[in-house]
Amino acid sequence: MRPYVTVNFAMSADGKISTKERRQLKISGKADFTRVDQLKSGSDAIMVGIGTVIADDPSLTIKSEELKQARASRGLDENPIRVVVDSRGRIPVDAAVLCKGPGKRVIGCAETIDPATHRTLKLHATVIIAGREEVDLKGLLSQLYNMGVRTLMVEGGGTLLWSMFELGLVDEMYQYIGNIVLGGRDAPTPADGEGFSSTDPFVRMDLLEWVRIDEGVLLHWRIKSPSQPG
Ligand code: NAP
Numbered sequence: 184m185r186p187y188v189t190v191n192f193a194m195s196a197d198g199k200i201s202t203k204e205r206r207q208l209k210i211s212g213k214a215d216f217t218r219v220d221q222l223k224s225g226s227d228a229i230m231v232g233i234g235t236v237i238a239d240d241p242s243l244t245i246k247s248e249e250l251k252q253a254r255a256s257r258g259l260d261e262n263p264i265r266v267v268v269d270s271r272g273r274i275p276v277d278a279a280v281l282c283k284g285p286g287k288r289v290i291g292c293a294e295t296i297d298p299a300t301h302r303t304l305k306l307h308a309t310v311i312i313a314g315r316e317e318v319d320l321k322g323l324l325s326q327l328y329n330m331g332v333r334t335l336m337v338e339g340g341g342t343l344l345w346s347m348f349e350l351g352l353v354d355e356m357y358q359y360i361g362n363i364v365l366g367g368r369d370a371p372t373p374a375d376g377e378g379f380s381s382t383d384p385f386v387r388m389d390l391l392e393w394v395r396i397d398e399g400v401l402l403h404w405r406i407k408s409p410s411q412p413g
Contacts, residue, residue, distance in 0.1 A: 185324035186335040188352055190344060191222055192373050193359040196399075200341060203367030207239040210361035212397030217247070222357065224250040226263045226336040228289070228327060232343030233269035236278050243338075244284035262286035264332060268343055270317045272300040272310075281307045289330075291323040320346055345376025348386045353406050356388065361399040 193210035194200050201207055211219075223229055224245045235241065243265045245251050251261045265280050270293035274281065281288055288308035292301065294315050304310050309330075313322030327335065337347060347353050358373070379385055388404040395401075 184328045185321070185352065186227065186328055186332045187354050188324070188335050188337060188347065189222070189226070189355040189357065190337045190339075190347065190353050191219060191357040191359075192339050192344070193361060194373055195361055195363045195365040197364045197366060198372050199365040199367065199370040200339060200373055201238070201371050202365055203370045205234075205238045205371060207241075208365075210363065211359045211399060215359050215396045215399075215401065218357075218396065218401070220246050220250060222336055223263060224254055226334045227332040228264035228266050228334075229336045229338060230266040230268065230343075231280075231338050232340050233267060233273050234342055235338065235340040236267055236269070236274055236280060238340070240279045241338075242279040242283035244286075260286045263336070264289055264327075264330070266291060266323075266327065266335075267308075268318045268320070268323070270296070270314070272296045272304050274304070276303065276307055289327070291318045291320075293317055293319075320350055320352060324352060339373070341371040341373055341375035345374040345378070348374055349376065349379075351386075351408065353386070356402075356404040356406065358402045358404065359396065359399055360402070361397075 192200055195210060229243050244262050254261060262284050264287045266289045267274055268291045272292050289311055290304050290308045291311050291313055294312055311323055311326045313319040387407045389407060391405050392403040393400055
């Protein structure tokens, strides 16, 4: 069993989720920021890859006081469980996701993590070991489910999202398209990694809704299952 997975990201009009230097930037606006905060607060857990932690140092906390209170009144922690996918435990112990705001943290690591690093990380988070060289995402999601996580929001980046799609672990996707062009052949996209070949079964989706927000558009997709041959 695994949690229901919702992917959320913002990209430029030319399909990039950050600049060629992999620097975070503002792609959407205030209204979309509020939507994302709501999506977060309705999730049991929120997950990112270590590349995103190193590039952006996000805290992954809920920002709105009303949403924090609404969670408290439902008997929930102020923040969803924050999960980082990090095979070798590269996360700095002063990363915002480990230091800012109350709540549980999980670091998903692989068996090849250095034992001393493992011991250090256990002081800051629950460490789940899944997979040998890199994190076995199916195994990690199954362990999150066993911890009570039923809804998981995944924010990126492109390497993690690719693996999630490749493994058929995504159920829904919110894609915000902003009114900027970033360019750059090496700038990250929503699904990087190896990519499918023309003979592979692609991930296919149903468009559930689209709506103008701020200066861009939000697309809401449901992933079709099983995927059809390309
Ligand atoms: P990422 O996807 O955040 O993290 C990827 C890393 O996770 C891998 O390099 C790997 O590092 C680790 N990992 C472990 N097991 C994995 C598995 N099974 N599959 C995939 N990854 C696994 O990093 P990224 O691709 O470099 O993306 C970061 C960029 O995305 C940044 O520029 C950030 O600004 C951008 N971003 C944008 C948005 C947006 O909405 N616009 C949202 C999030 C991020 P190890 O081998 O060391 O474990």
